[in-house]
Amino acid sequence: AGGSGMMRTMALVLPVLVAGCATMEAPAAPRGPCVVDEKARLRFAGVKFRERMRPEIERATNSAISRVLRPGDAATTDFRVARLNIMPHDGGQIHGSNCRELLKAGSRQAAQ
Secondary structure, three states, rough: HHHHHHHHHHHHHHHHHHHHHHHOOOOOOOOOOOOOOHHEEEEEEOOEEEEHHHHHHHOOOOOEEEOOOOOOOOOOOOOOOEEEEEEEEOOOOOEEEOOOOOOOOOOOOOOO
16 A cells, blocks of 8 residues: 555656656857857947847857946956957947957057
8 A cells, every 4th residue: 555655646746757857948058258250240239238138149249248338337357258348339329349358447448
């Protein structure tokens, strides 16, 4: 009698476990290094930046993370190979994006 209770429990639990495994998505491939190619540059240049666009821009540039740097924003100068810098004008249109290290204040600015 004890064995039949265990079998009944397994009969109820097993389909739930199998269904849970069948619906799990494969883990996303790690992203990086960040690459802003001509296709990505043309796709987003001049477009008004919206926060909801960030995942799409990150995917298009193979970036694991991104940051938005508006005119006058302070930013760290550390380099992260998988980080994208999104740079909108005051009006919000994206005028640049890059994966480079930012130069320290007072030094020569990197070419866009």
